[in-house]
Amino acid sequence: xxxxxxxxxxxxEKFLEALxxxxxxxxxxxxxxxxxxxxxxxxxxxxxxxxxxxACHSLERYGDKTKGFLGFCDSGENHTPILLDHKELxxxxxxxGATSLPCRFHTREGLRISALDQITEMxxxxxxxQQCQEDTxxxxxxxxxGGDSKQKEIHLYAVPAGRVxxxxxxxxxxxxxxxxxxxxxxxxxxxxxxxxxxxxxDVFNFFSREESKELVDRAIAETKESHRxxxxxxxxxxxxxxxxxxxxxxxxxxxxxxxxxKKRCFKALGxxxxxxxxxxxxxxxxxxISKAYNxxxxxxEDNTGQLEHDYESGGVGGNRFATILMYMSDLEEEDGxxxxxxxxxxxxxxxxQRLGRNEILExxxxxxxxxxxxxxxxxxxxxxxxxxxxxxxxxxSRAVLFYSQYPNGDxxxxxxxxxxxxxxxxxxxxxxxxxxxxxxxxxxxxxxxKFRKNKEQSGASSPSIGFLKIVATFHNSGNDPNxxxxxxxxxxxxxxxxxxxxxxxxxxxYQGHNWNIKVxxxxxxxxxxxxxxxxKQTFTI
Numbered sequence: 001x002x003x004x005x006x007x008x009x010x011x012x013e014k015f016l017e018a019l020x021x022x023x024x025x026x027x028x029x030x031x032x033x034x035x036x037x038x039x040x041x042x043x044x045x046x047x048x049x050x051x052x053x054x055a056c057h058s059l060e061r062y063g064d065k066t067k068g069f070l071g072f073c074d075s076g077e078n079h080t081p082i083l084l085d086h087k088e089l090x091x092x093x094x095x096x097g098a099t100s101l102p103c104r105f106h107t108r109e110g111l112r113i114s115a116l117d118q119i120t121e122m123x124x125x126x127x128x129x130q131q132c133q134e135d136t137x138x139x140x141x142x143x144x145x146g147g148d149s150k151q152k153e154i155h156l157y158a159v160p161a162g163r164v165x166x167x168x169x170x171x172x173x174x175x176x177x178x179x180x181x182x183x184x185x186x187x188x189x190x191x192x193x194x195x196x197x198x199x200x201x202d203v204f205n206f207f208s209r210e211e212s213k214e215l216v217d218r219a220i221a222e223t224k225e226s227h228r229x230x231x232x233x234x235x236x237x238x239x240x241x242x243x244x245x246x247x248x249x250x251x252x253x254x255x256x257x258x259x260x261x262k263k264r265c266f267k268a269l270g271x272x273x274x275x276x277x278x279x280x281x282x283x284x285x286x287x288x289i290s291k292a293y294n295x296x297x298x299x300x301e302d303n304t305g306q307l308e309h310d311y312e313s314g315g316v317g318g319n320r321f322a323t324i325l326m327y328m329s330d331l332e333e334e335d336g337x338x339x340x341x342x343x344x345x346x347x348x349x350x351x352x353q354r355l356g357r358n359e360i361l362e363x364x365x366x367x368x369x370x371x372x373x374x375x376x377x378x379x380x381x382x383x384x385x386x387x388x389x390x391x392x393x394x395x396x397s398r399a400v401l402f403y404s405q406y407p408n409g410d411x412x413x414x415x416x417x418x419x420x421x422x423x424x425x426x427x428x429x430x431x432x433x434x435x436x437x438x439x440x441x442x443x444x445x446x447x448x449x450k451f452r453k454n455k456e457q458s459g460a461s462s463p464s465i466g467f468l469k470i471v472a473t474f475h476n477s478g479n480d481p482n483x484x485x486x487x488x489x490x491x492x493x494x495x496x497x498x499x500x501x502x503x504x505x506x507x508x509x510y511q512g513h514n515w516n517i518k519v520x521x522x523x524x525x526x527x528x529x530x531x532x533x534x535x536k537q538t539f540t541i
Contacts, residue, residue: 001157001407003170006072007055009047011123011154018049025093036114036272037102041090043113044073044102047158048092056158060408070094073103073160080162081316081409081437084275084444084510085469089161101161108155110165110270111180122154159407164321164436165270166407167201169193172347176201181267184208184397189268191401195344195390198414199403202392203268203324206399207261212328214257216428219250219284229286248291252430253281259494265324265432268401273508276490277442280320280433287337287419287427290372292379295342295418298323298433299404299411309440310448314410317446318437321405327394328428334367336386336423337394341402343414344390360387369423379421386420394427409436443512470529472515472537475504482519483541489516489523498541517541 009015022045026038034042047056048069056072057065062079064071070092074080080101091099105113113119159165167176176191183189183205191201222228229250252258262282263274271278298320302311310317331337345354355363364370364383373379385391392400404415419429438444474488478500488495488505491514496505498517509515509529517525527539 001159001166001168003168005155007051007069009050015046015050018046022046022049034116036112037085037088037090039114039116040104041092041102042116043105043119044070044100044158045092067094067100069103069158070100073158074100075160075162075408077316079315079409080160081313081318081446082444083162083437084277086162088469103158103160104165106157106159106165106270108157108168109176109178109180110167110268112165112270112272113156114272162316163407163409166322166403167191167199169196169199169201172196178268181264183264183268184211189264194392194400195341195347198341198344198412200341200344200390200392201401203399203401206264206268206324207326207397209397211257211261212326212397212428215252215255215261215282215284215326215430216328218252218255218257219286222250222252229284248286248288250284251281252284254489254491254494255282256494258282261326262432265434268324269322269434275438277438277444278435280435280439283431283433285419285427285429285431287422287429289422289424289426290379292382292421293419294378294382295340295385295416297404297411297413297416299415307440308447308451310446313405313436314408317448318435318439319405319411320433321409321436322401322403322434324432324434325392325400325402326430326432327398327400328396328430329426330395331393331422331425331427333393334369334423335425336369336383336421337425337427338386338391338420339394339400339417340382340386340389340391340420341414341417342385342389343416346390355388357384357388360384363387372423373421382418382420385418391420394429405436443510470509470511470531470533470535470537471506472509472529472539473504473506474498474515474517475538475540476500476502477540480541482524483517485519486524486541487518489518490514491516515539 019042022042026034026042051069053068056069057063057067058071058075060075060079062076064076067074073092089101092102093099107113157165157168172193172195174193178189178191181189184207185205187205189203189205191203194200194202219229229248258281262279266274266279299313300311300319302309311319313319313321325339329337361380361384364373364380365375373383402415402417404412406412437446476483476486476498484499486498488498490507495507496502498505511529511531513529515527515529516523517527525541529537
């Protein structure tokens, strides 16, 4: 999660020898093909072998520097959230006989390293760059480098077990190209850094104006009480109305466009699998004139301590770690409606050009929309922040990413943000919150220790530990004409078409997950996943 390398190695004989020796420890080196968890274990051990003892160790207050890179990858049981694939991790054995959990590895752009072929390709690319550095005149090198003969380095980003990948920006204006993530119109997504603290990014090609319209139209037409657009609430409960959140909102959990956007979001954030339990539904927001939302954190705080879910993400808990905001309306400079980060200054505005409170209020009150807000109100105070601090102006199909956590899971207080009052027109937006663990109410969600002990004493099993990943395959035999237009849903979230001419759908799932076959929007078959039925299960309709 940091832009500065913690260590450097030469992908030469020493590393390749370490890779070979450690590979032989996997079933005597007889594995024809390694899965991604074995690859991560192999890479973790190999990097630990060649890195110096002082490089890439844990910098956390609870970390053990003496363990070197292994101490970075394994933060200990009190700071390693248990994710749904925890049982799949392949521990790394040290020379002392102890075992450690492995890191995950990503490219700078978030692509997860899941096969040794990816490392081989990187090394080969580096060798070509080295040759071109020595022979800058060849046509092949000119074509390869675009005329830039500077040797390129291989940058890998290690993520400790139980943690999630985060982009590591070095400067405002830096670009991250994600060619592996097709966005709107199949154009690859790319990011531009807007701020380092908090980490805020413009996300280009994330969604289209057509998708924006589809989401808004569906939200307006929604009639289900739990999903329709109504006065927004706040906090862990869905019943808390905040006088300083005057927007309206609804949720789209299973619309085809919403599901497509959610899956796209996961890929952009560095996930190589879509986990429904790691995201809230897509929240559709409507702000009429004068409506706003005072500054707040997306990270949820359990103020009472009486909630069963463990929200302390810096330990083993789970909370929102990333938010993608999607704007669906075009608003001009004087129309308001920006997203403001009140603890951050605009990065490219000299200090002497910053406006003071009184100057901003005077400009607002004499403007065309000066009578929209009550004088002395919290909405006016919010406008002061909106016009002096870091803010993002909406326009249709613009998307913004920011993180609510640091890479170690601690809450980032600089991610405080607010929705500025709309002074003209109407603003539609949507946001998707992504969690570092399954969220409350889902299998595998972290539970506070005191509640977990109560469950164990009563004989109930903890939903946070021991889940077996199950590969379920859904197939339409074509024998039932009523299933001609069948579709697969995870609970209420659309997953894919399952007609007789559609390919089988294979998913990673877990004990207690409920899958529904729908025809014409109605559930015609409900399927519950049970561990007793094995690691590979096939469902045929």
